Amino acid sequence: MSKRWRNSLALLLALALVATACGGSDGDSEPADESDNVEVESGDTDDGGNDAPEDEPEDEPEDDVVAAGTEAEGDEDTEVVATEEVGRYGGTVTYGIEAEATGLRPWEDACSSPCINMATSVFDKMVEFRSDGTYGPWLAEEFSSNDDFTVWTFKIREGVTFHNGEPLNAATMDAIYPIWQTGAQSAGPLGSAGMDVEDPTAIQSISEYEFTVTLTRSNSALPAIFERPQLLIFEPGAAMDMAEGFSNTPVGTGAFEVETRDLDNETVMVRNENWWMSDAEGNQLPYLDSLIFRPIPDEGTRLDSLLSGTVNAMQTLRQGTIRDARDSADGLTLYEFQGNNVGGGMFNVAVPPYDDVRVRRGLTQMNNQEAVIGALGGTGISLPGTQWFSPDSVWYSEKAAAAWPQFDFAAGQETLQGYIDDPARSDGKAAGEAIEIELSCPPDPTLIAAMQVLEQLWSSSGLVDVNLTNYDQQTHINYALGAPPDWLGEHGAHCWRWSSDNDPSTELNRQLVPYNAENAVANGLPETLVSPTNFNNYFDPEVLGALNAAIATDNFEERYALYETVMLAFAEDVPLWYSGHTATLIATEDSVVGLNSWELPDGTLGVGHPAAEGRWNQVYLDE
Amino acid sequence: MLKVLLARLGRLIVTLLAVSFLTFALGASLPGDPINSILPPESPRDAATISRLTDEFNLDQPVLVRYGYWLKDAVRGDLGFSYIGGQPVGDIIKDRVPVTGELAILATLIAISVAVPFGIIGGYKEGQGVDKISSAGVQIGLSVPSFIAGIFLIWLLTVKTGFLGLPSTGWNRISDKGIWANLKSAILPAVALSLSPMAFYTRLLRSDMIGTLKEDYVLSARAKGLSSSYILGRHALRPSSLSLITIIGIQIGILLGGTVVIEQIFALPGLGSRLLKGINDRDLQIVQGIVVFIAFVYVLVNTLVDFIYMAIDPRIRKR
Numbered sequence: 052m053s054k055r056w057r058n059s060l061a062l063l064l065a066l067a068l069v070a071t072a073c074g075g076s077d078g079d080s081e082p083a084d085e086s087d088n089v090e091v092e093s094g095d096t097d098d099g100g101n102d103a104p105e106d107e108p109e110d111e112p113e114d115d116v117v118a119a120g121t122e123a124e125g126d127e128d129t130e131v132v133a134t135e136e137v138g139r140y141g142g143t144v145t146y147g148i149e150a151e152a153t154g155l156r157p158w159e160d161a162c163s164s165p166c167i168n169m170a171t172s173v174f175d176k177m178v179e180f181r182s183d184g185t186y187g188p189w190l191a192e193e194f195s196s197n198d199d200f201t202v203w204t205f206k207i208r209e210g211v212t213f214h215n216g217e218p219l220n221a222a223t224m225d226a227i228y229p230i231w232q233t234g235a236q237s238a239g240p241l242g243s244a245g246m247d248v249e250d251p252t253a254i255q256s257i258s259e260y261e262f263t264v265t266l267t268r269s270n271s272a273l274p275a276i277f278e279r280p281q282l283l284i285f286e287p288g289a290a291m292d293m294a295e296g297f298s299n300t301p302v303g304t305g306a307f308e309v310e311t312r313d314l315d316n317e318t319v320m321v322r323n324e325n326w327w328m329s330d331a332e333g334n335q336l337p338y339l340d341s342l343i344f345r346p347i348p349d350e351g352t353r354l355d356s357l358l359s360g361t362v363n364a365m366q367t368l369r370q371g372t373i374r375d376a377r378d379s380a381d382g383l384t385l386y387e388f389q390g391n392n393v394g395g396g397m398f399n400v401a402v403p404p405y406d407d408v409r410v411r412r413g414l415t416q417m418n419n420q421e422a423v424i425g426a427l428g429g430t431g432i433s434l435p436g437t438q439w440f441s442p443d444s445v446w447y448s449e450k451a452a453a454a455w456p457q458f459d460f461a462a463g464q465e466t467l468q469g470y471i472d473d474p475a476r477s478d479g480k481a482a483g484e485a486i487e488i489e490l491s492c493p494p495d496p497t498l499i500a501a502m503q504v505l506e507q508l509w510s511s512s513g514l515v516d517v518n519l520t521n522y523d524q525q526t527h528i529n530y531a532l533g534a535p536p537d538w539l540g541e542h543g544a545h546c547w548r549w550s551s552d553n554d555p556s557t558e559l560n561r562q563l564v565p566y567n568a569e570n571a572v573a574n575g576l577p578e579t580l581v582s583p584t585n586f587n588n589y590f591d592p593e594v595l596g597a598l599n600a601a602i603a604t605d606n607f608e609e610r611y612a613l614y615e616t617v618m619l620a621f622a623e624d625v626p627l628w629y630s631g632h633t634a635t636l637i638a639t640e641d642s643v644v645g646l647n648s649w650e651l652p653d654g655t656l657g658v659g660h661p662a663a664e665g666r667w668n669q670v671y672l673d674e
Numbered sequence: 675m676l677k678v679l680l681a682r683l684g685r686l687i688v689t690l691l692a693v694s695f696l697t698f699a700l701g702a703s704l705p706g707d708p709i710n711s712i713l714p715p716e717s718p719r720d721a722a723t724i725s726r727l728t729d730e731f732n733l734d735q736p737v738l739v740r741y742g743y744w745l746k747d748a749v750r751g752d753l754g755f756s757y758i759g760g761q762p763v764g765d766i767i768k769d770r771v772p773v774t775g776e777l778a779i780l781a782t783l784i785a786i787s788v789a790v791p792f793g794i795i796g797g798y799k800e801g802q803g804v805d806k807i808s809s810a811g812v813q814i815g816l817s818v819p820s821f822i823a824g825i826f827l828i829w830l831l832t833v834k835t836g837f838l839g840l841p842s843t844g845w846n847r848i849s850d851k852g853i854w855a856n857l858k859s860a861i862l863p864a865v866a867l868s869l870s871p872m873a874f875y876t877r878l879l880r881s882d883m884i885g886t887l888k889e890d891y892v893l894s895a896r897a898k899g900l901s902s903s904y905i906l907g908r909h910a911l912r913p914s915s916l917s918l919i920t921i922i923g924i925q926i927g928i929l930l931g932g933t934v935v936i937e938q939i940f941a942l943p944g945l946g947s948r949l950l951k952g953i954n955d956r957d958l959q960i961v962q963g964i965v966v967f968i969a970f971v972y973v974l975v976n977t978l979v980d981f982i983y984m985a986i987d988p989r990i991r992k993r
Contacts, residue, residue, distance in 0.1 A: 147843070151951075154759045181781040235713065295760035314769070315943035315951075316845050347843050347941040352828055356941075359832035525956035529710040535724070 114366075115491040116453045117434055121442040122389070126634065127377075127432035128443070129386045131182045131659035134648040138338040144643055146367035146665075147353045151315045151346040154298035156290070157283040158234030164368060164635070167280050167664045169344050172320055174283035174303030177205060178274045179651050180658040183444070184445055186274040187651045189285055190219065190304065200269040200603065201245075204275075207260045208652075211327040213286040214308045221256030226287035228254040243561035245270040245584070245602075256441060269603040271610075275554035306337040306668035318344045328652060328668065338645075338671035344602035352380070357638055364639040367664040370428040371497070376638045386637040386646050386660050391444055392551040393436035394427065394501075395629035396492075397531075401539050401566070401588035403478035404470065406487045411625040412487075414515070414544070415456045417508050424631040426500040433631030438618040439550040439559070441632045446555055446611060451618035456625060460512070467514050487516045491530070492546035494521040501630065502546065531586040538567045538583040547586070549627065552661045555614050560598045563617075565590050589626035604674030635663040645670040682977045686970070693743055693969040694748070694962065701958040702737045708958075709733065712757045744962065753963035758955050763963035768949060771967075773845055774944035776856075777936070778929040780864035782922060788868075789875030789918075794906055795885025796876065797914070808876065815873025824866035824939045831862065843941040861938040867933065871925050875918055881973065882914035912986060919986070923979030927972030 122128065133410045152169050154160030162170055179189040188194070192208040211219040232248045245266035246253045256262045264273065272635040276282060286302035293300065299312045304327065328336045345362055347353040350372045357365045358379055367373060376385060398405035400416075405411060420435035427433075437455035440446040456463075467486070474482045482660035490506060492498040502519055509515040522530065531547070533540035551558055565571035567583035568578035574592050594617050601613035621627065637646060637660050649657045649669040657666060712727055716819045727733065732740050747754065753763035796805045802993075832836040839860060846855035886892065887910055934946035941947075945964055952960030 144774075160759065298759060311850075313847070313850075314945060315947060316847075316941075334825065345844055348947075349939050349941070351825060352843050352941065354940055355828050355833050358846075359828075359836065359842045361832065361842040361844065523956070525954060526704065529707065529956075532710055534707045534710075662956050 052669045066139075070150030081166060113268050113639055114450050117437070117442045119442055119447050119449055121434070123432055123434045126389050126433070127385070128389055129647050129659070131647045131656055133650070133656050134645075136644070136648075136673075137150045137332050137334070138336075138645060138669065139673065140334075140338050140671070141340055142338075142672035142674070143343060144339055144364050144639075144667065144670060145343040145345060145362040145673070146667075147345050147347040147356050147362040149346070149353075149366060149368065150348060152318075154295075155301040155309070156295075156298050157280055157285060158230050158290075160298065161236060162280040162661050164366065164664055165344075166450075167662075168366070168667070169318060169320075170280050171284055171305070171664070172307040172342055172667050173301050173305040173309060174285055175211075176279075176283060177277035180278050180661075181651060182658050184658075186278060186554075187655055188653055189278070189651065192652075194274055196271070196273070198622050200271045200273070200605070201266045202264075203264040203273050204257070205262055205264070207262070209260055210328065211304050212325055213289075213304050213475060214302050214323060215286060215289060216288050217288060217302075219284065219304055221258060221262040223284075223287065224254055224262040225256050226273050227284070230287060231282070234281070235293055239582075239584075240276050240279060240281050240557070240561070243422040243564075244273055244276045244556075268554070268599070271602050271605040272554040272556040275557050278553065279557065297407065307339075307342050309623070310341070315346055320344070330656070330669065331650075337668045339667065342667050352373075354638070357383070357640070360640075364637060364643055364665075366635070366637050368498075368633060368635045368663055368664070370634055371430050373432065373634055373636045374428070375501045376636060382641055384560065384639050384643065386639070386665075387634060388554040388636070388659065388663070389433065389441060389443075389632055389634040390661050391439060391441050391446075392552070392633045392662060393439065393549050393629050394633060395436060395440070395627060396490075396544055396546045397542075397587035397627040398544055398625070399540055399542050399588055400624075400626050402543070404476070404488070405543060408624055409466050409478050410486060411471040412456055413465075413470070414509060415565040415625050415628045416459050416463030416466060417512055418463075418505060418628050419458045419460075419508055420630060421458075422504050422508070423501045425579050426504045427497045427630060429631045429634070432634050435631055438621065438629075439555065440614075440618075443532070444552075445607075446614055447617055448611075448615040451615055451622055454619050454622035455621065455629075460508070464512050464514060467512065471514055481621050485514050487518065489518045489520055489543040490546075491520040491522065491527065491542060491544070493524045493527045532583055536567060536584075537658065538581075538585075538587060540586060542586075545586075547627070548633075552658070555610075556598070556602050559614070559617060562586075563590065563598055565595055588625050589624065591620055591624065594620045633662075635661075637663050637665050642672045642674045643670060644673045686973045686977065688979075689973050690966060690970055691745075694745070694966045696714045697962050697965045698741045699737055701961060702740065704958075706955065715948075748966070753966075754959040756952075756960050757957045763959050766960065767945065767963060767967050768914075770773055770943060770945045770948055772847075773942055774930060774933050774937070776860060777864055777867060777933055777942070777944060778926055780860055781867035781929055783925055784864055784868040785872035785875055786922070788872050789879060790911075793876045793879025793918075794883055794911065796880035797887060798902070798906060800880075800884055805978060806879075808880070812873040812877050815869045815876075820866050820870060821935045821939050823869050824863060824936055827862045828939070835964060845940075845944075862934045863933075863942060867929065867936050869956045871929070874925075875921065878921060879918050880915060881908055882917055884958050886910045886914045898951060916983065916986065917981055919982055926975050927950065927968070930971055 063233070118323045146168065148165035148168060149441070152160070152162065152166035155170060155173065156673040157174060161289045175190045177189060177191040178186045178194065181187045190207060190211060191205040194203060194205045196203045199410045207220060213219060231241060238248050243250050245268045246264065247267050253265050254262060266273070284304060290297050301309055306323055306326045308323050308351045310321045312318045322337055322340055326336055332337055347356055350367060350369050353367065354372055354375055356362045357530050367376070373387065376383065398411050398443055400406055424430055424433050424435065434442060435643045437452040438448060440448070461481050470476055471484065471486065476482070478486060488509070490502050499521065506517045506519055510517050530542045531545055532538070562584065562585055564580055564582050564585060565574060565576055566588045567581055570590055571578050571580050574590065597613045601610045604610060639646070646665050647659045649666050651657055660666070708731070709724055712731065713723070732743055744754065751764060753767070755762055756766065792808045795860055796808045799805045828842050832840055832842040838858065840858050844859060846859040848856045892909055894907060895909050930945070933944055934950050936942070937944040937947040938950065945968070949961065949964045952964065
C-alpha cells in the first residue's frame with residue numbers, strides 16, 4: 052500500500068464513520084534478506100538431460116542485452132564525491148535501522164546491514180573498500196603479498212588504542228586469531244579464503260606492528276576478507292573476559308564507543324576522543340558527539356519517524372519505502388545505492404526434477420522477471436538480473452547477460468516438454484505427466500506476491516504443478532541447509548538472494564565447493580573440502596577451477612574473464628534464477644552530511660554506503 | 675478462603691504445566707535439525723561441535739526427557755539461554771515486562787476511563803442522541819484494527835501535526851529519561867491498543883446497565899427520590915460491573931500476548947516483539963520462556979479477578 056493511499060484512508064477515518072478498514076503494511080516492500088550465504092553445490096547435473104534448445108547463436112539480437120554501465124530509469128544511485136568542506140563538531144545522529152543487531156561479537160554473531168552500521172562504528176577493519184572497487188589501508192597502513200599470493204603481510208598503523216586503553220599491535224592479532232579459529236562467523240571466511248584454521252601459525256606476528264597471514268593456496272583477493280564484518284578487530288582480552296557480555300559492551304578501536312545498549316530500543320554510542328584518524332585539516336575525528344541506533348522494524352513507521360523528526364536518518368532495503376521516501380523528499384537527502392545484490396531463487400540441483408537442466412532452464416525461461424520485479428515493487432528501479440553483477444559493476448559481462456535464459460514462455464514450454472516427454476525422466480513419473488515442484492519463500496508480503504506471479508506463470512504452462520509454501524526465515528534457511536552427512540536439504544525451488552559488492556571471490560569461492568564429502572570424493576577432491584552452505588548443491592569442477600584461478604592472479608582482465616566463465620556456466624546450467632538487483636537507501640535530514648564523501652587515511656575516496664551500510668566516522672551536522 | 679486459595683494455586687500449576695509442555699512439544703516437533711536453530715548456517719559443523727551442543731541441550735533425548743530437564747531448571751528460576759546472543763531468558767523477560775506491562779495497564783486504564791462513563795450514559799440514555807453517538811464510536815473501535823489505529827495516530831499526531839512533540843516510535847524508560855518522556859512514548863501505542871477493549875467494555879457495560887436500571891430496587895430508589903447520579907453510581911454500577919471485571923481480567927491477558935503488532939509498529943522493546951523475534955529465529959528457549967510467563971500472568975490476573983469478584987459480590991463470598 053502506498054503512503055498516499057494510507058494517508059487518504061486515515062483521513063476518511065477521521066472524517067467519517069468507516070465500517071471496516073483492512074489495510075496492510077506496505078505491499079511494495081522488497082524481499083527480506085534471506086541469507087548472505089549462498090552455496091552452490093552441484094550434484095550430478097544433467098542426468099540424461101539433453102541440452103535445451105538454448106544454444107543461441109552469438110549474433111542473437113543484442114538489443115535485449117543490457118549494456119555495461121546501464122542503470123534502470125528509476126535507479127538513482129547517489130554519486131560518491133570528494134568534498135573540500137570541513138566538517139563541524141557536535142550533534143547527534145539518531146538512525147532508524149531495520150532490525151536490532153543480534154550481537155556485537157563480530158567473530159560469533161551474524162551481522163547484516165543494520166548490524167554492520169553499528170559494528171563498523173565501534174570496530175575498525177584492517178582494510179576498507181574504495182570507490183573504485185579496490186581495497187585500501189584502514190587499520191592496516193599497508194599490506195602486500197609474496198609472488199604467489201600465499202603469504203600476506205599486514206603492517207598495523209602505530210598509535211591505535213582500543214576503547215579500554217589497550218594498544219593495537221601485532222601481538223593483538225596473535226590473541227585474536229585463536230578466537231577467530233573457532234568463531235561461528237569468522238572461521239568460515241578464513242577457511243574459504245585459503246587459510247588452514249587448524250594451523251596456529253596461519254596468522255602470526257613478525258614484528259611489533261607486522262603480522263603475516265599464511266594460506267594453503269593462492270588468494271590474490273585476501274584483503275577483501277578483512278573488509279568483512281566477521282573480521283572486524285576487537286579487543287581480545289575483553290572478549291575473553293566478558294564472553295556473551297561483550298555483545299553489550301563491545302570494545303573496539305572504532306570512532307564511537309557504546310555508552311548504553313537497550314536491546315530493541317536504542318543503542319547509544321559516543322565519540323571516541325582517542326580515535327586514530329583525523330580529517331584532511333588535521334582535526335580529530337569523528338565530528339559527531341553521539342550516534343544513536345534505533346531498531347524500527349516497520350518500514351512505514353521508520354520513514355514516519357524520519358519525517359516527524361524522531362530520528363534524523365533511516366535506512367531501508369525495500370523498494371516500496373524508497374519510492375515513498377522519494378515522494379516525501381522535501382528536507383531530506385536520499386543516499387541511494389543499487390549494487391550487485393540480486394534477488395531470485397535456487398533449484399536444489401541434487402533432487403529430481405531439478406536435477407535436469409531442461410527443468411531448470413524451462414522454468415527460468417518461463418520466469419517473467421519484469422512481472423516479478425513489479426510484484427516486488429521494483430518496476431523502473433531494478434533491472435532484471437542475469438548474473439551476480441549489476442550492469443554498472445566492473446565485473447558485469449554482456450556476454451553472460453546474453454547467455455542468460457531470457458523470458459520466452461513458448462521456448463520454456465518447449466524446453467520443459469522435452470523433459471516431460473522423456474520416458475527416462477529423473478522424477479520417475481510417466482512420460483507426459485506434469486512435473487511437481489515446491490516453490491518456497493519466507494512469509495514476506497512482497498515475496499509472497501512474487502512467488503504467486505511465478506506460480507501463475509509456471510502453472511499456466513500446463514506442465515507444472517506448483518505447491519507454494521511459506522516458512523519462517525530460520526526454517527527456510529534450515530530447509531536449504533539440510534543435515535549431515537549429505538547436506539542435501541529439503542527444498543526444491545527456494546527463494547534466495549545472491550551476491551554482494553565485495554570482491555567476487557568472497558561469495559563465489561565460498562559457495563561453489565562440493566556440498567558433501569561424497570560429492571568431493573566423486574570429483575577427486577579431499578573429503579574435507581565441503582561446505583554445507585552450498586545450498587543449491589551445484590558443483591562443477593570447471594567452475595571451481597576458474598574460481599581458484601581467479602584468485603591466483605591479481606590481473607583484472609584475467610580475473611574478469613574467469614568470473615565471466617563462471618557466470619556463463621550459471622547461464623548454461625541454470626542452478627538459480629534472478630529477479631532484480633536491490634536498491635537500498637539511507638535517508639537523512641538535509642543537515643546530515645558526509646555519507647557519500649568519506650575518505651580513507653590515504654586520501655582516496657571510500658565506497659560510500661553500499662547496501663545501506665553507512666560509515667558514520669566522517670559524518671557531521673551542517674546546521 | 676484457604677480452600678479457595680489452594681484451589682486457585684492448583685489451577686495455576688496445572689495450567690502452567692499444560693502450557694509449557696504444549697509449547698515445548700510444538701517447538702520440538704518443528705521441522706529441521708534443532709542444531710541448525712542453534713548454529714548459524716556458516717558455522718562449522720564438525721563432529722565435536724555437534725556433539726557438544728547435543729550434550730548441552732540434550733538433543734538426543736526424547737521430548738519428555740528434555741521437557742523434564744527444562745522443568746527442573748524452570749522451577750528453580752532458570753529458563754535457559756537464548757540460542758542467539760546467549761542472554762538468560764529470565765533477564766530478557768525482566769527487561770521487557772515493564773514495557774509490555776505498562777502498555778497493557780495504560781491501555782486498560784484508558785479503556786476503562788472512557789468505557790465506564792460512556793457505558794453508564796449509554797445505558798441511562800438508551801436510544802437517545804448521546805447513546806447513538808457512543809454506539810457509533812463503539813462500532814469504529816471494534817472495527818478498526820489496533821495497528822491501523824496506530825499507523826493513523828503516528829501519521830496524524832507526529833508527522834502531520836507534531837502534537838506535543840510526541841515521538842513516532844521508541845520507548846523512553848522512566849529510569850533513563852523520566853516519567854514525562856516515558857508517558858510521551860507510551861501514550862500513542864496505549865491509545866491504539868485501548869480502542870478495541872474500550873469499545874467492548876462500553877458496549878458490555880451499557881448492556882448490563884440497561885438491564886440493571888430496569889430492576890425493581892432501582893425503581894424503588896427512584897421512587898424514594900434519590901438523584902440519578904446517586905442511583906447510577908451507587909446502585910446500578912456495581913452489579914453491572916461484574917461482567918466488565920471478568921472481561922477486563924481476560925482482556926489484560928490478551929493484551930499481554932497481543933501487543934506484538936503494536937510493539938512492531940511503534941518499535942517498542944516489549945515481550946511481544948521479542949517473542950516474535952524468537953519465533954522467527956527459532957530461538958525456542960525464548961519462545962518457551964515468554965509463553966510460559968504470559969500464561970503465568972494470565973492465570974494470576976484471572977485469579978485476582980476472582981477475588982475482586984468476591985469482594986464486590988457478597989453472594990459469591992457466601993458461596
